[in-house]
Amino acid sequence: xxxxxxxxxxxxxxxxxxxxxxxxxxxxxxxxxxxxxxxxxxxxxxxxxxxxxxxxxxxxxxxxxxxxxxxxxxxxxxxxxxxxxxxxxxxxxxxxxxxxxxxxxxxxxxxxxxxxxxxxxxxxxxxxxxxxxxxxxxxxxxxxxxxxxxxxxxxxxxxxxxxxxxxxxxxxxxxxxxxxxxxxxxxxxxxxxxxxxxxxxxxxxxxxxxxxxxxxxxxxxxxxxxxxxxxxxxxxxxxxxxxxxxxxxxxxxxxxxxxxxxxxxxxxx
Amino acid sequence: xxxxxxxxxxxxxxxxxxxxxxxxxxxxxxxxxxxxxxxxxxxxxxxxxxxxxxxxxxxxxxxxxxxxxxxxxxxxxxxxxxxxxxxxxxxxxxxxxxxxxxxxxxxxxxxxxxxxxxxxxxxxxxxxxxxxxxxxxxxxxxxxxxxxxxxxxxxxxxxxxxxxxxxxxxxxxxxxxxxxxxxxxxxxxxxxxxxxxxxxxxxxxxxxxxxxxxxxxxxxxxxxxxxxxxxxxxxxxxxxxxxxxxxxxxxxxxxxxxxxxxxxxxxxxxxxxxxxxxxxxxxxxxxxxxxxxxxxxxxxxxxxxxxxxxxxx
Numbered sequence: 001x002x003x004x005x006x007x008x009x010x011x012x013x014x015x016x017x018x019x020x021x022x023x024x025x026x027x028x029x030x031x032x033x034x035x036x037x038x039x040x041x042x043x044x045x046x047x048x049x050x051x052x053x054x055x056x057x058x059x060x061x062x063x064x065x066x067x068x069x070x071x072x073x074x075x076x077x078x079x080x081x082x083x084x085x086x087x088x089x090x091x092x093x094x095x096x097x098x099x100x101x102x103x104x105x106x107x108x109x110x111x112x113x114x115x116x117x118x119x120x121x122x123x124x125x126x127x128x129x130x131x132x133x134x135x136x137x138x139x140x141x142x143x144x145x146x147x148x149x150x151x152x153x154x155x156x157x158x159x160x161x162x163x164x165x166x167x168x169x170x171x172x173x174x175x176x177x178x179x180x181x182x183x184x185x186x187x188x189x190x191x192x193x194x195x196x197x198x199x200x201x202x203x204x205x206x207x208x209x210x211x212x213x214x215x216x217x218x219x220x221x222x223x224x225x226x227x228x229x230x231x232x233x234x235x236x237x238x239x240x241x242x243x244x245x246x247x248x249x250x251x252x253x254x255x256x257x258x259x260x261x262x263x264x265x266x267x268x269x
Numbered sequence: 270x271x272x273x274x275x276x277x278x279x280x281x282x283x284x285x286x287x288x289x290x291x292x293x294x295x296x297x298x299x300x301x302x303x304x305x306x307x308x309x310x311x312x313x314x315x316x317x318x319x320x321x322x323x324x325x326x327x328x329x330x331x332x333x334x335x336x337x338x339x340x341x342x343x344x345x346x347x348x349x350x351x352x353x354x355x356x357x358x359x360x361x362x363x364x365x366x367x368x369x370x371x372x373x374x375x376x377x378x379x380x381x382x383x384x385x386x387x388x389x390x391x392x393x394x395x396x397x398x399x400x401x402x403x404x405x406x407x408x409x410x411x412x413x414x415x416x417x418x419x420x421x422x423x424x425x426x427x428x429x430x431x432x433x434x435x436x437x438x439x440x441x442x443x444x445x446x447x448x449x450x451x452x453x454x455x456x457x458x459x460x461x462x463x464x465x466x467x468x469x470x471x472x473x474x475x476x477x478x479x480x481x482x483x484x485x486x487x488x489x490x491x492x493x494x495x496x497x498x499x500x501x502x503x504x505x506x507x508x509x510x511x512x513x514x515x516x517x518x519x520x521x522x523x524x525x526x527x528x529x530x531x532x533x534x535x536x537x538x539x540x541x542x543x544x545x546x547x548x549x550x551x552x553x554x555x556x557x558x559x560x561x562x563x564x565x566x567x568x569x570x571x572x573x574x575x576x577x578x579x580x581x582x
Contacts, residue, residue: 086335
């Protein structure tokens with residue numbers, strides 16, 4: 001182990017890059033070709049998630065979570081396991097992580113959909129306006145991410161589309177996470193793979209000298225900062241015994257979605 | 270063997286020079302037929318005496334293209350140009366993603382299984398995993414036997430070396446080597462070269478990374494160990510830097526068509542160097558690289574002048 005570490009630590013970021021920018025760009029072309037007309041549906045996923053964020057209802061969030069789950073599963077299989085794994089030996093581990101995250105999102109989506117309406121609305125309504133703005137920004141970023149290909153002089157066939165390419169897909173997941181009021185454990189369960197990919201993608205894109213390298217890590221940092229801020233606000237804004245009984249995080253909600261509720265724990269958080 | 274002032278085996282210099290001189294004359298005599306290409310400079314592996322072309326083909330990054338049919342065709346074109354140009358040494362590693370598979374596909378498609386000099390590596394942190402990895406590598410190349418197995422970046426070399434020596438004794442591989450790159454772990458490599466019997470050593474050496482000249486290259490020469498040079502262009506960074514400057518007039522006698530050939534000729538002209546293995550995705554670059562192993566090489570004085578000129582740029 002020590003020798004592995006000694007060897008590994010002597011490498012610079014660029015030395016760890018196993019493939020060229022051209023090969024990386026071709027990955028998207030190959031996956032898009034496999035997907036066929038599904039590319040157009042996938043390209044619209046950010047619209048669906050953005051709409052759900054905008055509406056703010058629990059059912060909309062559950063539906064969006066289902067879309068995120070599907071997108072993560074497609075990326076795990078088509079991009080990571082079938083394609084990237086051929087040129088990057090760590091890709092199968094990423095495929096596993098995305099598949100696990102997909103299952104977690106699916107489970108949450110199903111439970112959220114089946115939860116009582118009152119509790120569901122309460123969870124949906126705890127996001128602040130700034131959190132929703134960040135969520136919409138991330139969804140918009142995922143929507144325009146495919147434009148990177150033509151902007152960088154690559155063909156449209158190499159467009160990186162949410163649901164088929166990892167970066168816009170994790171942006172979608174992070175977008176939704178920003179507005180979901182979840183318990184710490186559940187939040188991290190859903191967020192871990194997307195956040196980790198943001199860091200990995202940032203490093204990989206940096207090594208590839210891609211201009212967008214900073215965007216995934218910045219998105220991850222923004223989401224974590226928003227999460228931290230929402231957690232910090234909780235104690236100060238939970239004055240009454242009844243609201244503490246419900247869930248202190250409910251008090252952090254604002255805007256038209258804020259509601260009084262009397263029961264707790266109906267919703268998977 | 271007699272050596273020239275530059276330390277190159279005189280036989281090699283004469284052969285290359287004669288071929289270069291003969292080329293225009295024969296081309297003029299038989300105008301309609303394609304001009305014969307001068308032979309690529311051959312260098313001997315000291316432990317066996319066999320000759321190999323002085324320019325090989327690296328596969329790091331460039332051959333890691335997966336099953337992408339377009340990019341595989343590109344790799345195939347590179348291999349075709351390489352073999353047609355007189356090359357034979359192809360170097361890869363289990364660390365290089367799909368490169369081994371792409372090389373194997375190319376060899377099978379081009380029918381070059383019998384002519385390639387397969388320089389491979391073992392890259393695993395545990396010695397017991399070595400034989401299985403080597404066997405997997407052999408299958409990917411589609412060869413009955415690999416020519417050279419090198420311990421990649423000295424990883425677990427104490428465990429791998431006895432295994433490789435045993436495999437060599439059993440006739441399951443022909444040569445055993447050790448590699449490093451980027452100037453890493455030179456002190457440890459020096460100890461290995463002094464203490465162990467290996468056939469080849471692979472290291473980084475180029476116009477700017479010249480640390481190996483101090484101890485490793487002389488030691489390899491003294492111990493009769495063939496030297497394979499990786500990163501002769503610093504993965505292209507060296508050439509990108511040099512491209513901003515014209516070739517110096519004082520190298521005109523070498524007949525270089527650009528900095529790439531001059532950089533390779535500089536590497537090949539070191540008396541300890543057996544073979545350089547630049548990697549490329551361009552057919553034109555393959556031909557250019559092989560061209561560096563034809564014609565004259567700089568002698569010791571010219572080497573010093575070239576190095577000083579580049580350092581001053």
